[in-house]
Amino acid sequence: MLYSVFMLALRSVRRNMLRSFLTILGIVIGVAAVITMVTLGNGATQAIKTQISSLGTNLLMVNPGQRGPGGSGGGGGGVPHFTAADALAIQAEIGGVVAVAPLGRASVTVVANGRNWATSVSGSTNDWFETGNWKLANGRIFELEEQVAGSAVCVIGETVRREIYGGTEGLTGLGKLLRVKQFSCEVVGILAAKGQGGMGDQDDLVVVPLQTLQRRITGSRKVDVLMVSMQDGADSVPLKASLRQLMRERRKLAEADDDNFNIFDTQQLAETLSSTTKVLTTLLGAVAAVSLLVGGIGIMNIMLVSVTERTREIGLRLAVGALEREVLLQFLIEAVVLSALGGLIGIIIATAASYSLSMLMKVPYVFDPFINFLSLVFSAAIGIVFGYFPARRAARMDPIEALRHE
Amino acid sequence: MSEFLIQLKGIKKKYGVGASELMALKGIDLDIMPGEFVAIMGPSGSGKSTAMNILGCLDTPSSGQYLFKGAHVEALTRDQRARLRRRYLGFVFQGFNLLARTSAQENVELPLLYRGDDAKVRRAAASRALQSVGLSGWENHTPSELSGGQQQRVAIARAIVTEPAVVLADEPTGNLDTQRSHEIMGLLVSLNKDHGITVLMVTHEPDMAAYARRMVHFVDGNIAKDVENPHPNNVASGDIDLTETI
Ligand SMILES: Nc1ncnc2c1ncn2[C@@H]1O[C@H](COP(=O)(O)OP(=O)(O)OP(=O)(O)O)[C@@H](O)[C@H]1O
Ligand SMILES: [Mg+2]
Numbered sequence: 267m268l269y270s271v272f273m274l275a276l277r278s279v280r281r282n283m284l285r286s287f288l289t290i291l292g293i294v295i296g297v298a299a300v301i302t303m304v305t306l307g308n309g310a311t312q313a314i315k316t317q318i319s320s321l322g323t324n325l326l327m328v329n330p331g332q333r334g335p336g337g338s339g340g341g342g343g344g345v346p347h348f349t350a351a352d353a354l355a356i357q358a359e360i361g362g363v364v365a366v367a368p369l370g371r372a373s374v375t376v377v378a379n380g381r382n383w384a385t386s387v388s389g390s391t392n393d394w395f396e397t398g399n400w401k402l403a404n405g406r407i408f409e410l411e412e413q414v415a416g417s418a419v420c421v422i423g424e425t426v427r428r429e430i431y432g433g434t435e436g437l438t439g440l441g442k443l444l445r446v447k448q449f450s451c452e453v454v455g456i457l458a459a460k461g462q463g464g465m466g467d468q469d470d471l472v473v474v475p476l477q478t479l480q481r482r483i484t485g486s487r488k489v490d491v492l493m494v495s496m497q498d499g500a501d502s503v504p505l506k507a508s509l510r511q512l513m514r515e516r517r518k519l520a521e522a523d524d525d526n527f528n529i530f531d532t533q534q535l536a537e538t539l540s541s542t543t544k545v546l547t548t549l550l551g552a553v554a555a556v557s558l559l560v561g562g563i564g565i566m567n568i569m570l571v572s573v574t575e576r577t578r579e580i581g582l583r584l585a586v587g588a589l590e591r592e593v594l595l596q597f598l599i600e601a602v603v604l605s606a607l608g609g610l611i612g613i614i615i616a617t618a619a620s621y622s623l624s625m626l627m628k629v630p631y632v633f634d635p636f637i638n639f640l641s642l643v644f645s646a647a648i649g650i651v652f653g654y655f656p657a658r659r660a661a662r663m664d665p666i667e668a669l670r671h672e
Numbered sequence: 673m674s675e676f677l678i679q680l681k682g683i684k685k686k687y688g689v690g691a692s693e694l695m696a697l698k699g700i701d702l703d704i705m706p707g708e709f710v711a712i713m714g715p716s717g718s719g720k721s722t723a724m725n726i727l728g729c730l731d732t733p734s735s736g737q738y739l740f741k742g743a744h745v746e747a748l749t750r751d752q753r754a755r756l757r758r759r760y761l762g763f764v765f766q767g768f769n770l771l772a773r774t775s776a777q778e779n780v781e782l783p784l785l786y787r788g789d790d791a792k793v794r795r796a797a798a799s800r801a802l803q804s805v806g807l808s809g810w811e812n813h814t815p816s817e818l819s820g821g822q823q824q825r826v827a828i829a830r831a832i833v834t835e836p837a838v839v840l841a842d843e844p845t846g847n848l849d850t851q852r853s854h855e856i857m858g859l860l861v862s863l864n865k866d867h868g869i870t871v872l873m874v875t876h877e878p879d880m881a882a883y884a885r886r887m888v889h890f891v892d893g894n895i896a897k898d899v900e901n902p903h904p905n906n907v908a909s910g911d912i913d914l915t916e917t918i
Pocket of ligand 1: 687688694714715716717719720721723
């Protein structure tokens, strides 16, 4: 019986194409909207997480000035800058620290191979590679003598390599000379690419030993940022507290003075950003869920409009001997098939849309089985509620009453 | 136990309550033997349709007894009445009541679906029924592609496809012209004579009632007259081949 009733329901869906189509349409749009929004939101969250972890996990950045990250207040307004000695002190006195890199920065235009490229040059120690999670695609990092002497050697980022030397990723340029301001340095290493993202192009840089930067480019002993990487699993709260205490002492701050530096935690940034995108995802999902609800109301409308025709149909089916439960089952199956079909088409459209949109927005495509499942169940529920209940009313009538229905 | 096919004993039907209460049937007694062809006549509002709906188990009486093949119909549940309709009864309505956008073939197959017959059996039986009402070749037409007379013939095919004991027709020719009406009557006569199906028919037209062998007259919720028709009109219209078997 189930099979034949199922076939009946399918036939009825096919026979009333326009009605079926309109019924499905609302669900399709609703489901597609919900899934696309949530998938894109998840993709964006994922992208931000990847970006942040490529910055280096367990990373603390000590910036001069009171305000937020990015060194915007760096050194300005008479705030004393850091020195390389600060880095050594942190390394020596604070437990749980893996590497400390003093970092100086300058904007330069580099010239070689008949091309020039505006980029930034960073001066630091070999610890910098560790704190920033950098890998080498080719070559080596700095020798100790080079660091002490401030030799004319550099490691270049993938973007700089591509713009100056061209050719295959990570390959060309090694051993060549690169002109930075008024001196030429030998390219001894090429960094593996980290890629584009929300934080800008991280591969657009040239790295030299700190001494080299200070002597040959900036002409000052100033250090802009201290990069501190913690041991895996280290608790950042006490570590940050003792780091702060040490810096206050070294900067000779009195008890009453405010900090004239700030400690920025990438872990914290990651949490803040991903909770922000989560809120956004939820918001988008909620907006889309409204459209799913509107789709459900559309179904209800269509079901109500067709109820006159359907009531007489039900009367006839009862008259020729259908049992109440057979009629009900048919309508239930019909409603569920329609809305599940709508849900499936919605999922297909959503998959295509969110895949191509995430390509377009350069965020990863993350398939979320939960939201797909939820939308499908929800659309089926809408079908049952709005398709089944009008039919139930009709199937409980006396056949003659249903047949006479105007 | 009884040779009667149908027995009505003191059937009453009341519509509405209180001030708007209306006795549509005021105590009907009626015995029908297998193989009869009964025409039910009477003025509008006299309760003919009400009686037909009760006879067809589409509606329940307010009081009284209805015995079908000796079984008490008024004591049956909804599902039991549905099974009784499915097994013994066929309906022809004034307004045809075919499913829209559905082929003649599928309309005729409808009652068989609920009997659980498989597709092959259904198709063969529906084709035979359509053939016997002279609609071979029209199987794939939908109601909107058929004339009124053809639609009513599809409805008759649907009524007889289950090989019922009784066909109940409430004003089957009410929406048709005279020529088409005679064709339909020819079909009903053939069902009755050649296949032994009991036919109960409501009609306003004496010309159509003349085909029946018994005429029951309703007046104001009572049976006023119940007479034999010794010379029923059984001249076929000639348009269709009525010798064809179901
Ligand atoms: N569902 C109903 N609710 C209330 N009253 C009804 C209902 N059906 C019929 N009646 C009333 O019952 C009486 C008998 O109606 P019925 O339909 O049986 O008459 P009829 O003889 O078939 O008339 P007609 O020749 O016009 O078809 C009428 O007065 C009618 O108004
Ligand atoms: Mg009537």
